[in-house]
Amino acid sequence: MYRFRTVAKMLDISNLMIKMTINTQFLSPDVVYGIYLVFKFCDSRKFSRERMYVNLKYTYETETLHSYFAKRRDDEWMMIELYRFLNQKKDVSFKFLLESFSRYYCKSDAIYIEGIEFRAIKNASLKITLWFSFYILFCFYYYVMMYVTRSFSLNELNGKKHLILSATDVLYNSPKLKSFRFNSSADSRSLRSRQSFSYRFQDVAELLPQQVFRMKYEIEIQRLSPSTEYTCYLVFKVSERSRGLHCPVKVWDLLIRKNKEDQIIYFRCPASLNQHDSFWVPTQRKDGWMEVMVWKFNSKYNKLGKNFIPMNLKLVTYEGTMSGLVICGLEFRPT
Structure with a gap:
């Protein structure tokens, strides 16, 4: 169903070059609005998931932006956020230039564009x-x-056991694939303080150009408090040489065969339009490193009565590589 008599058909999603000027004279004052592009693919494909990675590249005023995920609506159309603002004036103009969707993920060479929607953000x-x-x-x-x-002891936090593992312990490195460069932690830390996370370990790992890496480990039950919810944090920093790592990263738990939705994380803090309630974003630590959640589990889980809890995570970037990501280790904290 179309709400308008005509819609625009764009034949090449890799070269849209659509200029838009949007006015706000009909909006309510003192309300936060999101500006959304409403579109769908011409091939009427069906999506089993609520969101889809499309990586819309566009320009707002003179700033180049990316909006990574489109959300499926109930009417089979999709929408993707371009901007959000607090409406304080009766008439403001926004100028956008829509440049391209990711052809690799979208695969279609044609889309229908229904229009622009302003939605109040509750x-x-x-x-x-x-x-x-x-x-x-x-x-x-x-x-x-x-x-x-x-x-x-650093193994105790609020009466609960607290576990820290080094990069060399958890990174899964196939003998046939040179995925990491291991460096001395003294060469990689940004703060020369005894509080620095890297002082606990001799080596940290810097990823070579690749889209995927895995973390695999068997956590001994006695190293955790019983029947406790744990959150696993990846402790990292981004090398000054890195120019990438802006795109979101999927985290797959390889021990769970049927994931309804992949967990999404970022290694650089994204713009507000790319932050969603279910996405995990990095935070700065006191010791100069960064951390981001990658996994949650309960220590009462004990498969087949074994004395360890298996961890097998696969991290995949949507686009580009993760070159320049420096991994110090994992930290498991009771929730």
């Missing part, structure tokens, strides 16, 4: 408040961990 101010509150708690947590617990 509780936008509440989300900002909640994020800010979480940030305060996050900083307080690291103050406690880095300073108060220094006189105690």
Whole structure:
């Protein structure tokens, strides 16, 4: 069903070059709106998942932007966010130049474009408040961990066991594939402090140009607190030589055969339009490294009565390579 009498058919998604000027004179004041492009593929393909990676490249004013994921609507159309703003004036103009979709993922050479939709983003101010509150708690947590617990074992956190593993322990490296370059942690740390995560290990791993890497390990049950929810964080930094790692990364749990949705993470903080509630974004640590969630599990899981919990994760970038990603290790913290 079309809401308008005519829609635009674009024959080449790799070279759209559509100029748009959008006015806001009919919108309510003091409301946060999202600007969405509404489109669908001409081949009427069916998608089993709610979101699809399309990597729309476009220009807003003079800034080149990417919006990575389109969301499926109930009416078989899809929408992708271009911008969000607080409407304070009665008439504002936005100028966009839509350049291209990712041909590798979209595969179709033609799409229908229905139009532009302004959607009020509910509780936008509440989300900002909640994020800010979480940030305060996050900083307080690291103050406690880095300073108060220094006189105690790093295996204990709030009465629960806390596990740290090095990159050499967890990175799965096939003998036939040179995936990493191992460097001294002294050469890779950004802060020469005894609090630095890298001081716990002799080596860190820098990824060579590749789209995929795996982390595999068997966690001994006695190293964890029983019946406890754990969150696994990848501790990393991005080399100054790296010019990539902007695209999202899929995390596959290879021990779960039927994943409804791949977990999505970022190694660089994305723009707000690419942040979704279910995506995991990196945060800065006190020790100069970055961390991002990659896995969650409960220590009560014990397959076939074994004395370990298996971990087998596969990380795949949607586009480009992960060259320049420096991995220090994994940190398992009780939730």
